[in-house]
Amino acid sequence: MSDFPTTTRVVIIGGGVVGASCAYHIAKAGWDCVLLEKNELTAGSTWHAAGNCPSFSSSWAVMNMQRYSLELYRGLADEVDYPMNYHVTGSIRLAHSKERMQEFERARAMGRCKLSTKCKILVCAPPEQ
Numbered sequence: 260m261s262d263f264p265t266t267t268r269v270v271i272i273g274g275g276v277v278g279a280s281c282a283y284h285i286a287k288a289g290w291d292c293v294l295l296e297k298n299e300l301t302a303g304s305t306w307h308a309a310g311n312c313p314s315f316s317s318s319w320a321v322m323n324m325q326r327y328s329l330e331l332y333r334g335l336a337d338e339v340d341y342p343m344n345y346h347v348t349g350s351i352r353l354a355h356s357k358e359r360m361q362e363f364e365r366a367r368a369m370g371r372c373k374l375s376t377k378c379k380i381l382v383c384a385p386p387e388q
């Protein structure tokens with residue numbers, strides 16, 4: 260602990276994905292920062308996460324953050340020179356109502372508009388009576 264910094268510009272408390280991401284981006288911006296974790300890195304909710312990386316939301320701001328994250332994860336292993344098993348699958352969502360369909364159309368339009376998120380709507384024929 261003798262080399263533990265006694266001064267820093269930013270202190271981050273908690274080494275889950277949010278704290279680690281803050282540390283990464285703050286360090287990348289050239290600021291000193293120290294991350295304090297009371298247990299071990301990713302010991303909280305992050306340890307339990309299934310690792311799904313969504314690209315779909317009804318909020319433009321959230322969808323834009325998701326786009327940024329997905330781009331970041333693609334290049335992160337090379338950037339930090341640490342092997343990561345990042346497997347991109349895409350996802351399927353089901354709409355059971357007109358309202359849900361409208362929500363999906365809106366998200367598709369947001370994806371097209373600057374986010375370059377690929378989103379396709381497939382319409383199934385209604386079951387025969």
Ligand SMILES: Cc1cc2nc3c(=O)[nH]c(=O)nc-3n(C[C@H](O)[C@H](O)[C@H](O)COP(=O)(O)OP(=O)(O)OC[C@H]3O[C@@H](n4cnc5c(N)ncnc54)[C@H](O)[C@@H]3O)c2cc1C
Pocket residue numbers: 272273274275276277278295296297298299300301302303304305306307308309310311312313
């Ligand atoms: C079963 C499950 C599955 C999930 N699956 C997904 C998924 O597939 N995709 C997805 O995007 N999200 C998923 N999530 C949600 C996701 O895991 C959380 O939103 C995310 O991990 C929260 O990260 P965090 O950094 O905010 O919190 P945490 O990961 O909980 O990190 C907080 C950290 O702070 C530390 N801490 C707390 N108090 C102090 C203190 N006083 N001093 C120092 N350290 C402290 C804790 O030890 C902990 O390590 C899932 C969650 C669960 C529970």
